[in-house]
Amino acid sequence: xxxxxxxxxxxxxxxxxxxxxxxxxxxxxxxxxxxxxxxxxxxxxxxxxxxxxxxxxxxxxxxxxxxxxxxxxxxxxxxxxxxxxxxxxxxxxxxxxxxxxxxxxxxxxxx
Amino acid sequence: xxxxxxxxxxxxxxxxxxxxxxxxxxxxxxxxxxxxxxxxxxxxxxxxxxxxxxxxxxxxxxxxxxxxxxxxxxxxxxxxxxxxxxxxxxxxxxxxxxxxxxxxxxxxxxxxxxxxx
Numbered sequence: 001x002x003x004x005x006x007x008x009x010x011x012x013x014x015x016x017x018x019x020x021x022x023x024x025x026x027x028x029x030x031x032x033x034x035x036x037x038x039x040x041x042x043x044x045x046x047x048x049x050x051x052x053x054x055x056x057x058x059x060x061x062x063x064x065x066x067x068x069x070x071x072x073x074x075x076x077x078x079x080x081x082x083x084x085x086x087x088x089x090x091x092x093x094x095x096x097x098x099x100x101x102x103x104x105x106x107x108x109x110x111x
Numbered sequence: 112x113x114x115x116x117x118x119x120x121x122x123x124x125x126x127x128x129x130x131x132x133x134x135x136x137x138x139x140x141x142x143x144x145x146x147x148x149x150x151x152x153x154x155x156x157x158x159x160x161x162x163x164x165x166x167x168x169x170x171x172x173x174x175x176x177x178x179x180x181x182x183x184x185x186x187x188x189x190x191x192x193x194x195x196x197x198x199x200x201x202x203x204x205x206x207x208x209x210x211x212x213x214x215x216x217x218x219x220x221x222x223x224x225x226x227x228x
Contacts, residue, residue, distance in 0.1 A: 032215035043202065043222055089153075096166075097159060097167075097206075098156065098159065098167060099156070099215065099217060101156075102153075103153045104153055
């Protein structure tokens with residue numbers, strides 16, 4: 001089955017700095033790679049996603065890159081703000097309908 | 112739409128008792144997923160359904176866990192008998208089906224926090 005590894009497990013940055021979270025996956029059939037943000041005590045919510053036919057996608061301060069050959073994808077957050085503090089999960093999804101999640105990264109943005 | 116609705120939000124029970132968690136997916140979504148979240152194991156997929164049919168239950172920990180989806184608007188996850196190690200937040204999520212493959216994005220409910228004493 002699919003295996004998703006996510007690094008780092010914790011990340012602390014100063015407000016205004018950039019944050020990068022990286023994930024690798026094992027199943028070459030995976031074709032959809034979402035990122036979810038989970039605030040304390042809340043549900044995970046989709047913040048950005050990328051499909052396998054695209055190498056990069058950007059939405060304001062958030063961007064995701066995908067390298068299918070190397071089987072890795074990354075989340076980039078620029079100009080971080082305290083409200084970006086949360087746990088971020090990457091996932092890899094196949095046409096079979098199943099999403100496998102990474103273990104999560106706890107991001108802390110210090111004011 | 113109200114989103115994915117789960118109940119109860121919190122459940123405290125004693126070891127050996129039966130627990131039933133409920134989920135109403137977003138109308139029109141063809142996929143329904145049950146996840147369990149703990150600090151130690153992260154987000155684990157327990158089972159998922161497509162058009163009310165269980166597709167993959169390989170994540171269900173053991174026979175004490177069972178899930179049903181009798182119709183497109185309702186699913187249950189049952190634990191009988193419950194044990195302290197079942198304590199976790201259980202999320203239900205639904206996803207639309209777009210053409211020949213599922214869209215992939217998951218819409219999570221608010222979760223059911225289960226504590227087994």
